Amino acid sequence: MKAEILCVGTEILLGDIVNTNAQFISRELASIGIDVYHQSVVGDNPKRLLEELTSSFKRVDIVVTSGGLGPTPDDLTKEIGAQFFKKKMILDQNTVDKLKNYFDKMGRSYLKGNNMKQAYFPEGCTIMENDHGTAPGCIINENGKILIVLPGPPRELKPMFLNSAGPFLKKYSSETIKSKILRLYGIGEGEMAQRIKELIDKSSNPTIAPYAKENDVTLRITARANTEKDALKLIKPLEDKVKNIFGDNIYGYGETSMEEVVAKILVERNLTISTAESCTGGLIAAKFINYPGISSVFLDGAVTYSNEAKMHRLNVKKETLDKFGAVSEETAREMAEGIAKTSGTDIGLSTTGIAGPDGGSEEKPVGLVYVGLYIKGDVFVKKLQLSGERNKVRNRAAVSAIDYLRRKLI
Amino acid sequence: MKAEILCVGTEILLGDIVNTNAQFISRELASIGIDVYHQSVVGDNPKRLLEELTSSFKRVDIVVTSGGLGPTPDDLTKEIGAQFFKKKMILDQNTVDKLKNYFDKMGRSYLKGNNMKQAYFPEGCTIMENDHGTAPGCIINENGKILIVLPGPPRELKPMFLNSAGPFLKKYSSETIKSKILRLYGIGEGEMAQRIKELIDKSSNPTIAPYAKENDVTLRITARANTEKDALKLIKPLEDKVKNIFGDNIYGYGETSMEEVVAKILVERNLTISTAESCTGGLIAAKFINYPGISSVFLDGAVTYSNEAKMHRLNVKKETLDKFGAVSEETAREMAEGIAKTSGTDIGLSTTGIAGPDGGSEEKPVGLVYVGLYIKGDVFVKKLQLSGERNKVRNRAAVSAIDYLRRKLI
Structure with a gap:
């Protein structure tokens, strides 16, 4: 399975923000066995967006977009998706109710401005709820082509991918890739890499890779197998070796702090x-x-x-x-x-x-x-x-x- | 002037690293009046790299690449650039001397492995020295098309852009772009956009654009002019109008909190x-x-x-x-x-x-x-x-x- 990532946002092209979404989506796709061969960024421009979407779908069957779902007139990703698939934009009453509820709570009128725009979706798509913002995403799945439309803000995009888009795409991938992340503190990246150099070189499935973040260093053990259970079985012995090496420096596992x-x-x-x-x-x-x-x-x-x-x-x-x-x-x-x-x-x-x-x-x-x-x-x-x-x-x-x-x- | 950015690196497509180079180059190009309409990332794959380069040069006259300059056989950006411009790869004696000197210092043989590969360049190009690594960059300028080839590691790319590529490109841009950012609080993105919709639609130079961030919304007023002073003069009246509309909701300017x-x-x-x-x-x-x-x-x-x-x-x-x-x-x-x-x-x-x-x-x-x-x-x-x-x-x-x-x- 191959996919391309298309991020939409003039602020990325201006260099105002780093495109962390592309990294997140790439890593998540890799973890479910989907290869990313191409990432691209275009601005909030309907013509270039449609051109890029068309190019991507010529090369691959899955395109994941981020951005361009907001209430302003230049947020056009859903609309261009609909245009590509020749779909009408339809009002989703469930989203209207949620928006109304959200804006009522804030004491503001939901009908004001362009907020209603966020409740229109390409006909026949699957709507992905947004638990952290007002703009839901959607999936268009038509004639073997899958378009996944995600919001731009990372804190909205990440849970939506993990809860909706990821599980949806997983059905299309025959391989399972399972990772276990070990979090370390009190040891530098260089020293950590040095201590497990031999393990890194000798391991192919599972692999082990170090990552350094702001405040801690992490080790990711990744196994490929047909089932999650088999992958976890592959991970265990390598994990034990790593625990043996780093002891108390390992403070946690997975997404924790x-x-x-x-x-x-x-x-x-x-x-x-x-x-x-x-x-x-x-x-x-x-x-x-x-x-x-x-x-x-x-x-x-x-x-x-x-x-x-x-x-x-x-x-x-x-x-x-x-x-x-x-x-x-x-x-x-x-x-x-x-x-x-x-x-x-x-x-x-x-x-x-x-x-x-x-x-x-x-x-x-x-x-x-x-x-x-x-x-x-x-x-x-x-x-x-x-x-x-x-x-x-x-x-x-x-x-x-x-x-x-x-x-x-x- | 328009440019596209093409980053080369499988590690970006795997999501192992964030593509900070694209942001850096975008911002630098914007500051010298060159618009970036497209960023893309491909892996270390000669076919896709050539395709992407060809697509980019159909749309714009300037392409800036990063990555793929190293000594390994899959580092191919210069080679694909030469292929696109139908140039031979020529050994540069000056670079050979420097490589030799560098590896002598490290007590290693420069002839080992593929290090010599880094001394070959497309015929007729301008070589950009790399003060922080072994792989120089280059500029191919032919028939109105300019290809800027930069290394991948940010600490090598940034000084090379600032010292060589930036000054080279500046000659092609007669314009300066100046932005002023206004930070707002206590107003939603949708409502803000609504209130200045008319201003946005009516403004071309300067332009005004809204951005929403985690906790606040910002407005960016951007002017193009021959000098920075003229650009600031263009910004002032629009800024006054915006201040008039939002009053106390504007809490600050530029990079502040x-x-x-x-x-x-x-x-x-x-x-x-x-x-x-x-x-x-x-x-x-x-x-x-x-x-x-x-x-x-x-x-x-x-x-x-x-x-x-x-x-x-x-x-x-x-x-x-x-x-x-x-x-x-x-x-x-x-x-x-x-x-x-x-x-x-x-x-x-x-x-x-x-x-x-x-x-x-x-x-x-x-x-x-x-x-x-x-x-x-x-x-x-x-x-x-x-x-x-x-x-x-x-x-x-x-x-x-x-x-x-x-x-x-x-």
């Missing part, structure tokens, strides 16, 4: 937590609160950016701040203990550091961060020296702090 | 602020602290997720929580006032709401958020009904709260 992994442990063990953040400025609390079940254990958080707040909220001693400074092992320790004790939680997690760009010195350079951790009477401190600009330092400090807690809990 | 705009106002006016967050769980604090200069005015933040923390940290009255509930106008009010007074700040900003997925009721549905704002003795509360899943609600609530403060400050 450090905070989710740790939040789950806290909820499972009913360990209450509070946070006291200086340089991370609320990021740790915000990360934990991403996890819906957290409210039973996350009781309190303080963003004590000033010395006054550190003393007033956390009972950090003035002498400690005077003698060792706000960015010190001692302050981190008192912050963690202070937040846990004033909140009455089992765990207190603190950060204090220099995120930059200013405020660094020879003794305490930008990127120096102390993580304080109070667990039921014991206090631990970890010193980090992070690189990168302000937000990278802050984000790394937040993830490192949560990882530090994880390692103490497991 | 809501939190940056508000943080700057706070620092300028030396207004101190503290935050008390329930459903946004530290996001508002984290957003403010993105702004490096904030430490002089952001004094304190509380993430009071539990009722106990609301009472203990913010002096929210038990009766208020009992009578009206944690998610209520009254609690939002007491939270804002409580954090400001206990921190001694001019401003206190609070949120309390139901981010979901659980916890909603008929009376207080998921997405209901109250924003409390204390400013030097006055307290204001705004009720929001937000849609979307948990993190969308939380993020929108955080941005809306900061926007609420902005509107009170301006």
Whole structure:
């Protein structure tokens, strides 16, 4: 099976945004055994869009588009799809009801402007619901040609592909490709690749491939087989070898995050937590609160950016701040203990550091961060020296702090 | 002037990497007045590469490629370029010398493998030196058709474009393109487009185009002129019209964010602020602290997720929580006032709401958020009904709260 990807959006051609959709769709298609031989991008221009669609369908039987589903007059992907397949555009009452409901909730009129445009679809198509936006997608399947029309915003496109388009296309592919993703923290991409170089070279089915992301590195083990069960059976022995090599550096599997992994442990063990953040400025609390079940254990958080707040909220001693400074092992320790004790939680997690760009010195350079951790009477401190600009330092400090807690809990 | 971009690389089609080269080249071409109407990606496949190159040169006179310049046998971009222009491949002695020098330095033999392949170029082309790798690029300029061949790795491609390809192409463009971006909040994409539909339709130079992003909508006004000054002069009257239409909904210009705009106002006016967050769980604090200069005015933040923390940290009255509930106008009010007074700040900003997925009721549905704002003795509360899943609600609530403060400050 072969497919082409056609992304629609003048903002991509202007270089305003990176085309991450093409990558996502390519990877997902590969995972269900469909080869992508061509990606292209055209602007919101009906003539060029139709030309490209026509060219693509000359070469392959499956075309996946992204973008051009919105309410504005230059959003035309569905309309051009209908034109290519010689279909009329038909109003879908179910979508009308949903739009009406959505706009009622927002206190705005759904009939205003072009919103109704989003409820018209090529006759006979399958509509794919959009759980994260107002524009549904659709599938036209006619005379052996399949057109999959997805929205442009990645957070709408991804779930729609995973929930609707992917399962639909899977029926057309005889091979199953199954991947397992292992997430690592506390090890660099280079070192990881080095340690498994031999495994990478020796493995063909399953394969193993490293990927580096912003804050962590991942390993993907991929097997091809006739059934999912057979693929998983192929993956297992290689996965065990990898686990053996990296141990605690592996913090999770698949689509998860450090905070989710740790939040789950806290909820499972009913360990209450509070946070006291200086340089991370609320990021740790915000990360934990991403996890819906957290409210039973996350009781309190303080963003004590000033010395006054550190003393007033956390009972950090003035002498400690005077003698060792706000960015010190001692302050981190008192912050963690202070937040846990004033909140009455089992765990207190603190950060204090220099995120930059200013405020660094020879003794305490930008990127120096102390993580304080109070667990039921014991206090631990970890010193980090992070690189990168302000937000990278802050984000790394937040993830490192949560990882530090994880390692103490497991 | 029109151009197309053709990226070569199987790793892009597999979704292993994001095609950042296409974005970079698009943006650079736009800035020198060259329109990109089409981007495409093909694998390391000579037939498809030649087809795509032929299609592109039917539509435009300039094609910029990236990738396929390496030493392996499937790196074929130069060779296919030569084939298209009916040129022989000629050994370039200067490149041979450099390769030899490079590999001598590395203690490796340059004759090993296919390294010599990188020293062959289409006859009559202009060679572009590669200061960050071994594969030079080239420009073929023949019968009004220009082919720019760049390497794939971004760190090699970018300097080669900026130092060689860009200046070469600039000679062919008499125009400068200048854009101004206006950022809006509190208005939907559909409604915005509706309100300026006439302006969009009537404008050709400058043009005006709407874009929707995660949390805000933007308008881009773009003018073409002989000089940057003339382009800016063209932009001004249209910008004034747009400002007239959207007023306070415009919160900023160019690369900025809501939190940056508000943080700057706070620092300028030396207004101190503290935050008390329930459903946004530290996001508002984290957003403010993105702004490096904030430490002089952001004094304190509380993430009071539990009722106990609301009472203990913010002096929210038990009766208020009992009578009206944690998610209520009254609690939002007491939270804002409580954090400001206990921190001694001019401003206190609070949120309390139901981010979901659980916890909603008929009376207080998921997405209901109250924003409390204390400013030097006055307290204001705004009720929001937000849609979307948990993190969308939380993020929108955080941005809306900061926007609420902005509107009170301006």
